Amino acid sequence: MxxxxxxxxxxxxxxxxxxxxxxxxxxxxxxxxxxxxxxxxxxxxxxxxxxxxxxxxxxxxxxVLPLPHSYTHPRNLMLDRGWVAYTAPRLHAADEKLIILIANSQGYGREMGDPQQIYAAHLQRRLNAADRSHRYRVANWSMNGGIAPDMVLLAARAAAHTPEAVLFVTYRHTVLDVRSDYPAYFSNRNLQYLGYEPSVRRLLSKPFLRRYSLSRPLGWLTSASSLLQLHHLFMVPGHKGVIGRVQAQSRASTSSAAPSYREQPWHPRGEEMLWEMHDTLRRGLPAVPMAFVSMPIDLSLMAPENRNVLRSYAPRLQAMFFGRPGVHVWDGVEAIPQASFYSNTHFTAEGHAQFGDWLFDRVQPLVRPTSAAAPD
Amino acid sequence: MLFNSLSFLLFFPIVLLGHALLKDRPLRLWLVIMSYVFYSWGQPWWYAGLLFFTTAVDYQVAQRIALARSPRARKGWLMISVIGNLSVLGLFKYLEYLMALTNRFSGWLHLGFSVPVPDLPLPVGISFYTFQTMSYTIDVYRGKLAPARSFLNLALYVAFFPQLVAGPIERAGNLLHQLSQKMARTSEDVLLGLTRIFWGLAKKVVAAEWLGIVVNRVYGHHETATTWDLLLATYGFAFQVYLDFSAYSDIAIGLSRTMGIRLVENFRTPYLARTMSEYWNRWHISLSTWLRDYLYFPLGGSRKGAWRTVLNIFLVMMLGGLWHGASNTFLLWGLWIGLGIALYHLYRIYILGGVKDDPERPLAWRDLVPIILTFHWMVLSRVFFRAHSGEQAFHILGKFFTQPWGPVHFDVPLCDVWRAVGFMALAMVAQLARRLGWRTTWPAQGYSPVLAGALWGLLATAILLLFAPTQSQFIYFQF
Structure with missing residues (x-):
């Protein structure tokens, strides 16, 4: 044997x-x-x-799927669904000047039927009309409900597209407040996908990767597998989903069928995320001008009245980035001091046009510098 | 440790490796150690201590019962086991509820006193393993079973990780016997076990989780939810709890099967039952048979007249409800199910003249109305099961029966509505297919590796394509 x-x-x-x-x-x-x-x-x-x-x-x-693409659509259908577009190589023509706009529902054109009336489209038209020697394209990377972590991801992604300038148009609540009624479901998914995309990941800071648990052993599969990309497209947005780490929360829950999530602060209060946006973009694009634009009202209050005009956010931004080379801070209150251009919580067509005009005056010196544009 | 977690994905191959390398006593020791690791993962250490304590007490008691010479001594030792087990269960699961109830009564009756309400944690799976150990000592007492030959065998029987946390509640006659043997497995066992694991995972991470998103959203805002939303969520929860729990059972059975152990089936197409009595015999079978053998029969079962039977049914179902959780909602759930069973019992006695329907009779068209009635009785019971409080349950039921429905309108996004309806329909079709014999039960022999592999691949594809963005624990973990 x-x-x-x-x-x-x-x-x-x-x-x-x-x-x-x-x-x-x-x-x-x-x-x-x-x-x-x-x-x-x-x-x-x-x-x-x-x-x-x-x-x-x-x-x-x-x-063969006709995916929404940031360069072919005046606004993307939310990063959540159209994120694949952001992993594409640079698609704009060599002689085109690209401005990347990273904003949220206002830039997305919420409550607007016609995407051509959004301020991003307006800005693009004004730039092209003012300078016939170049073609200008404003890539509108606005997300409906986008919050700070999304913007950090997009700042990292912007590096792959070599833009002339990057604009962060933010509400105070986008970066500084934590809205308790906003489960960051979409942001979580965006993080899980773009966070493992190698060109994005290399620019993200270690604290950022730690905060959002972007080091799962098999996490890279989410950006490498077509099955998982297809899965992502099947996830029709609309419901308020669940923030991750449910396991620990459900364990803490004593009731059986208790809702399986609790609201949790999705990004820290304070300026940490603004610095993340700045530093991430700088790591990828050391010399490209960036602008932080404060929106004129406090959307957290959801009431566009004069008393809600936000006067404290822009000074705070200015204090933060004072003296930083290539960083501009523009106060949106100057653009629309009155609340007359809001339909509900977002701009009317007139509001978009006025905001677009105001942005044009500030963006034009950045992308066609006749003399060096001094930081504000 | 969750079955649907990465840590388990690493844990299980290690267990299997040990299973392949070891035999007999070292293998049992290995499985006990890994079962305690599984149970203690992310939990306070003393949970495992409590499990060990319960096992040790019942091991000693069973030995004493076997050695005792007089019936009185045997009974005495049995009482020690029963009281001990029920005390542990009562302390952690029911004391808080009883104290709160006492305070409430004191308030109602203006007695002017209140007792402190302790805030004790509930060890995971305590109801399951307590019932399991109790059945062991009772069976030894009844002479149906010889006491475990070694403490190791009993420790493995109580802590066997696939079924420790949420069942099936195994009888010692089945599981202890197998664990004391060689644990031999064939290739069919392994293939079939893995297939059931994949099947259970797909049910959990795709269907049950997606349904849970809708249910949690609606029940979390039941005051403002439309009646249509509540209807969808109530049907949704009925299917969620079935898919969730049967998924756990599938995975538990599959895991055990890969190690050469056969656990009992816990579900047999429960939503196609024709009567509530049949439903209860097809749902969570290991619990319903436990209650039948250790509670209903000792109470006299149906041998002492129609009304005594009704009383027994209510008693058993009330305790069955409370087994799930110490709250009024579970009590009401149990009573509601009991009412359904009792009504059928009286209908059978007084209208049908005591004729017994064969629960295994093939389905016929004439069964359609009874199935629909039974199904909806069960769905209504789920309102109590899901609600946080009796007030919430009655508020939701009140909306169903007193508010105008109006045109169909959901606040839940339409994509979620369709997804939920789709998963419910699939779950129903799967049960129908099995009940009508289109799909046979899991094969025991001749399971082709190619077929198994293709099934794994398809199920893995389905999971990757359709998994829900949540990762919640199994609903029955808390019981």
């Missing part, structure tokens, strides 16, 4: 630790083990082949 243990000294040692000489020593036992392994190998290989086949099909489907 052949003795299995003689051929496998390492296994013999291992088993000795636990079991003395319990390893099967007869041919029958050896065959029993093989009988177990062979079908498992066949089944595993078949499963892998099916999975690879599905991945291939998903890749094909992704190839």
């Amino acid at each position: 052949p003795v299995l243990t003689e051929k496998r000294p390492i296994l013999r040692k291992l088993e000795g630790l636990f079991n003395g000489t319990q390893r099967p020593t007869t041919m029958a036992a050896q065959q029993e083990e093989r009988a177990l392994l062979k079908p498992l190998l066949i089944a595993g290989t078949t499963a892998l082949l099916v999975l690879l086949g599905a991945e291939g099909v998903a890749r094909g489907v992704m190839g």
Whole structure:
């Protein structure tokens, strides 16, 4: 009878630790083990082949799907769904001057039917009309409900597109406040996808990666697999989903069918996220001008009345970035001092046009410098 | 540790490696150690201590019962086990509820006193393993079972990780016996076990989680939710809890099967039951049979007349409800199910003349109305099961029955509505297919590796494409 243990000294040692000489020593036992392994190998290989086949099909489907693209759409359908566009290589023409606008619902054109009436489109028209020698494109990367972590991701992604300038148009609540009624579901998904995209990830700071748990062992699969990209597109946005780390929260919950999430501060109060946006962009684009634009009202109050005109945010931004080379701070209150250009909580068409004109006056010196534009 | 977590993905292959390398006593020791690691993962250490204590007490008691010479001594030892187990359960699960209830009564009756309400944590799976150990000592007492040959065997029976936290509640006659043997497995066992694990995972992370998103959203805002939303969420929860719990059972059975252990089935197409009595025999079978064997039959079962039977049913279902949780909602849930069973019992006695319907009879068209009625009785019971309080449950039920419905309108986004309806329909079709014999039960022999592999691949694809963005624990973990 052949003795299995003689051929496998390492296994013999291992088993000795636990079991003395319990390893099967007869041919029958050896065959029993093989009988177990062979079908498992066949089944595993078949499963892998099916999975690879599905991945291939998903890749094909992704190839033919008309995905919304930041350069071909005046506004994207939310980063959440259109994020694939941001992983594309630079698509704008070499002679085009690109301005990347990173904003939220106002820039997205919430409550506006016609995307051409959004201030981003207005700004693009004004730039092209003012300078016939170049073509200008304003890439509107605005997200409806986008908050600070999304903007940090987009700042990192902007590096792949070599823009002339990057504009961060923010409300105070976008970066400084924590809105308790806003589960950052979309942001979480954006983080899970873009956060593992190599060109984005290399620019994100370690504290940022830690804060949003972007170091899961298999996390890279989310940006590498077409199946998972397709899965992402199936996630029709609309519901208020669940912030991650549900496991610990549900454990803490004492009731059975308690809602499986609690609101949690999604980004820290204070200026940390503004610095993340600045530093991330600087890491990717050291010389490109950037502008922080404060929106004129406090959207947290959801009432565009004169008394809600926000006067404290822009000074705070100015104090933060004072003396930083290539960083501009523009106070949106100057653009629309009155609340007459709001329909509900967002601009009317007139409000967009006025804001676009105001932005044009400030952006034009950055992208066609006749003399060096001094930081504000 | 959650089955649907990365840590478990690493944990289980380590267990299997040990299973492949070890045999007999070292293997049992290995499984006990890993079961305690599984149980203690992310939990306070004393939970595992409590589990060990319960096991040790019942091991000693069973030995004493077997050695005792007089019936009185045997009974005495049994009482120690029963009282001990119920005390542990009562302390951690029911004391807080009882104290709060006492204070409430004191307030109502203006007695002018209140007792302090302790805030004790509830160890995970305590109801499951307590019932399991109690069944062991009772079976030894009844002479149906010899006491465990070694403490290790019993420790493994109580702590066996696939079914420790949320069942099935195994009888010692089945599980202890297998764990004391060689734990031999065939390739079919391994293939089938892995298939059921994939199947359970898909049910959990795709269907149950997506339904949970809708249910949590609506029940979290039930005051402002439309009646249509509440209707969707109530149906949704009925399916969520089924998919969630049956997924756990599938995974538990699958994990055990890969190690050569066969656990009992916990569900048999419960939503196609024709009567509430049949429903209760098809839902959480390991609990319903436990209650039947250790509570309903000792109370006299149906042998002492129709009205005594009704009383027994109510008693058993009330305790069955409280087994799930110490709250009025679970009590009401149990009573509601009990009412359904009792009504059927009286209908059978007084209208049908005591004729017994065969629960295994194939479905026929004439069963459609009874199935729909039973299903909706069960769905209504889920309002109590899901609600945080009796007030919330009655508010929701009040909305169903007193408010005008108006045109169909959901505040829940339409995509979530369709997704929920789709998963509910799929769950129903799957049950129907099984009940009508289109899909047979899981095969025991001749399971082709290629077929198994293809199924794994397809299920993995489905999971990757459709998984929900949540990762919540199984609903029955808290019981």
